[in-house]
């Protein structure tokens with residue numbers, strides 16, 4: 001364990017934090033201009049930062065190998081930085097690309113957001129750096145503007161063609177609520193999620209199957225959706241109403257049909273979920289989660305044996321509903337459980353994993369936490 005002072009030999013100008021997220025419902029809808037409903041986790045990336053005037057970006061991560069990575073801000077180029085350092089570097093690059101005259105910094109980073117678990121550890125890292133730079137350079141950017149900078153960093157510098165959900169969740173979520181976000185115009189509303197008041201808990205099951213969105217599968221899915229929208233003469237799949245889904249499917253090549261069916265039915269699931277939460281029927285969310293998993297498994301095909309087993313076992317063991325969350329190809333499952341059933345559901349999934357010969361999953365209960373903020 002180190003701190004800013006021991007690594008950089010002086011005090012930082014301040015400290016910032018930005019959370020990871022779980023998405024309640026609305027998966028693979030964000031790059032189709034659709035709706036999402038994420039919740040910020042209590043797990044955060046934290047950064048202690050001090051400006052530098054010599055154009056150097058010096059980076060230390062408590063999760064790294066103990067060394068300081070030194071980069072010249074003016075020489076930052078997409079593809080030129082590897083490992084965790086590419087995320088903070090990407091944000092500084094994206095701010096400069098957007099015309100903000102920001103320079104170097106000393107950055108000490110620590111994070112307890114599980115990596116490769118579909119819980120947005122990279123967005124948390126990007127957003128904490130964007131928030132710190134915004135404050136230290138008095139850029140005056142709003143939270144959604146910073147989310148867009150972080151998304152551009154991920155798209156153009158890191159090379160993942162992600163949507164904007166994870167960065168918006170990390171920047172804009174509020175404690176005790178879910179963020180109902182329209183990813184087309186970024187209009188948003190905090191939907192209260194008083195789990196404790198309804199005797200409910202959100203159980204997160206990290207299958208420990210690492211996913212990597214940079215491997216091309218995510219980009220292929222996105223391209224498939226864009227192709228389908230183009231064939232249907234739509235700006236995005238968000239513009240296909242559920243009532244016209246079946247006739248639209250007839251006009252598409254067979255391989256694109258399941259993608260479109262998932263995106264359209266998933267958008268409807270987000271709207272139903274929000275209506276239920278507004279009506280105070282939190283338990284009603286359960287079947288929506290389970291239906292969302294089936295759609296991701298059977299139509300979008302981004303689940304894997306471990307997430308399928310975790311979701312099915314959670315429901316068999318008494319969860320009101322369960323589904324994979326995030327991009328897929330591994331990562332985490334989210335289960336809605338009654339207070340008293342949390343331990344039994346977690347234990348049942350762990351046992352099922354042992355019996356299947358899988359490594360034990362990591363489980364924890366998530367309470368809806370706050371978005372990016374200054375902490376010192």
Ligand code: GAF
Nearest residue numbers: 027028162163164165326327
């Ligand atoms: C990943 C991406 F980064 C998001 O933009 C989103 O598309 C998600 O997968 C799937 O809903 O987390």
